[in-house]
Amino acid sequence: MSLDISEIAPYDFAPIESKWQNFWLKNRSFSTDCNSSNPKYYVLEMFMYPSGKVHIGHVRNYTIGDIFARFKRAKGFSVLHPVGWDAFGLPAENAALKQKAHPKNWTYRNIGIMKSQILSLGFSYDWEREFATCDEKYYAFQQKIFLAFHKKGLVYRKKSEVNWDPVDNCVLANEQVVDGCGWRSCAPVEKKSVDQWFLKITDFADELLTELDKLDGWPEKVKIMQRNWIGKSEGCSIAFKSSAGENITVFSTRPETIFGATFLAISPDHELAQKLALSNEKAKRFIDEFKKGSVAGEFLDKQEKLGLDTGITVSHPLLEKKLPVYIANFVLMDYGTGAVFATPAHDERDYEFAMKYGLPVERVIRAKDESSGELPYLEDGTLINSDFLNGLSVAEARKVVIDRLTQLKIGKRETFFKLRDWGVSRQRYWGCPIPAVHCSKCGIVLLAEKNLPVLLPPDVDFSSPGNPLDNHPTWKHVECPTCGVPAVRETDTLDTFVDSSWYFLRFCLNDSNAENLLARKDIDHWMQVDQYIGGVEHAILHLLYARFFTKALADCGFVSIREPFRNLFTQGMVCNATYRRENGEWLFPEEVRKNKGGDFEVIATGEKAIVGRFEKMSKSKKNVVDPDVIVKNYGADALRIFVISDTPPDKDFPWSDDGLEGCGRFINRVWRLFSFLESRGVCAAQCSAKVDLESLPAGIRELYVGFHRTIKNVTDAIEGRHMNKVVAHIRDGVNSVYLALDEVESHRGIFSLITRDLIKMLAPIAPHICEEAWERFGFRELVSENPWPTYEEDYLKVSLINLPIQVNGKLRGTIEIDPEEEESEVFAKALRLAGVQNAIARGALQKRIFIKGKIVNFVVADAET
């Protein structure tokens, strides 16, 4: 007597999962080189910061990537799927302070821990390409890139106001300032003037913008965010003759409104304002007040428009008219020219200001329908009160007025960007040293390539404040590479975003040629990244820098491509329920229970607990789940399935213990199925090539043909990155096999075919159980090395369908027919349905709609209406 399916022992995943993980690693199953004749495919997930523990969010990110990598491999691609560590950065130094561990030891220890966690999830990585950005070899090369950029004129130094983080004691890039606060410390940012190294990302502003249009494989959302960040404005700069002597140059994107200009506004930081403050007490006070406000920074959004009449006037360039000049707090010095002409009638901000200070408003654009007399008027229309522009449309007028101003030599077409150059200096130890020295004779000198690398000194002291490199007794003292006199090393290190701006290139190289990025063969072979996967939080920072680096490296001759990532996928965050006490203090889920009334209470005290929203898992909100615990209790396969189930991968994922439990059950269900089939003599490794459909009984034929539909569904879903649907369709397939289990012994051949392809389709998601089943069914090679299943197009055509019959668009019944059935025959059958008869009897039949194989709709004029 053979075993009933319910008697099969549960799946003991632990030994099986470690068996295959060891096998893959030992046999270098996923190692790649560029000698394959298959087309290449480069799958990359954003690499990890070695904080100490892998987060469930990482698991989701890497699972999505791994499914894709395994799928593409099965589809016959030569897949590069590397892994590495974004290992420089602040937390290592914080740990050094707190735990008295050297940043290097702390970092590499964390990498060790996290690597074992990652290995326990069974990802198909090429571990031979693994590296950390703090590896000497890696950052040594980064220094060469820095020199190359310098040679190309992309590096410069500038004394400038920078964002100073008073808590982390370091400079922040514009992009690292969130709502006026440091992105990590959340402390209000102060302004400070420091000598800084800058990378000229603005040289590429136009290209970074226009190339976005070609990135078809990127989410629109990310492209929009980058577009806004680059912030291109095309317009015209215009010089106004001023009573103070010098001209005031303004920038406007709407020069056609110049006849409506009633005043000029300049920034409190404008040269003229600064000059005025020297002699004018009122102006000085106004500017000082402004500075205070801007440092506090909190009311920026609601800040009232304030201005001060300077008493200075300018001449309107096209009218016999003087305009007053105001210092205004809403004019930014670091955008455009720091001065604007104001046309209150057609600009909201100017209008508000004019109202407040009683300045004239002159309308120069008439609405098309003339109905809108409301001001400010911001829409398109026809120019009025504007001399030679009268009667023109806004677009025409813009062109004409710029031409005229250019001709008169008082204006010129100009473009401004919001994008600023990238300040890369950090006053930190744990980063890539900037290869430069300060010489008393020669000034700042960059090292020659032969003097590289500049390695971090291992012996550093974190006990005193500031940069340990600066405090180091010997490290910074060197000879000037140019004149040989004693000089001092640059003690700033590079922003860690520099490290992550080219790591995807390093992955293209083996360890053997890693030091020679100029040997471009491998890079040319693998780049671009065909599928990049990561969090949307990097939409601007990392993704823009990486694009910039690729373009700059191309200009320096390192790479051939100008865009690094062909397809980008941004996955959602993993969220979990949150609980708080009434005083707002967060609670662990274990501290809370549901009471009889259905409300939540704190177990220890019985006080009321408030159920919060699902929030991104974070330690502070006490709602994190530890991947190690899940893997231990449910196995890697169950966790992998769970993190991609149910929710589209680009959406936030709501964690649920029940859902995870369900995936554990599913893995068991699959295991029992495989075991049962094996015990009934199903031999997947010996499938017959041909199936005679006609000879099969209807039920089995339906099962087999239906399974081809499943293969198509799964394949399409995975290609479209709809991982939740992939799981749903596979479950569908498993369910239909379960329902046909009585037939196994009489149709072993069909069940063998189905089993073989089911394993193949599940393998990218749950590779361990599939590798094991594959082996037990008698296959020699790995399922990971087998081609993806194919389906018969012919089988997708169904012999009978349920055709919906509608009356006035409402479903009144269905008829089972051949999809090719002719119109008249279908109508005849449809009209025999009782529901249809009843509905039609209410009025006169006016029209009949027939869409072959899709629908029938009878249109009836309702007698009652």
Add this chain to the structure above:
RNA sequence: GCCCGUGUGGCGGAAUGGUAGACGCGACAGACUUAAAAUCUGUUACUCGUAAGGGUGUGUGGGUUCGAGUCCCUCCACGGGCACCA
């Protein structure tokens, strides 16, 4: 304020303009069991009805269409990004 996205059962979510709710979670029931768990098999949008069979349903209000979750317009709610960018 501007830009983008999202609104579908108790929940996560399916649905080339053509039978709304695939798949899963939860719940309920049956089988197996002394029993429970596990497992297998069903049922499960709401509503009227014993039933047969009706009616109502995809945030709101309108429109296009034989037919709208899907396309167009209006408004509302939630989420995200940018935020005095001239």
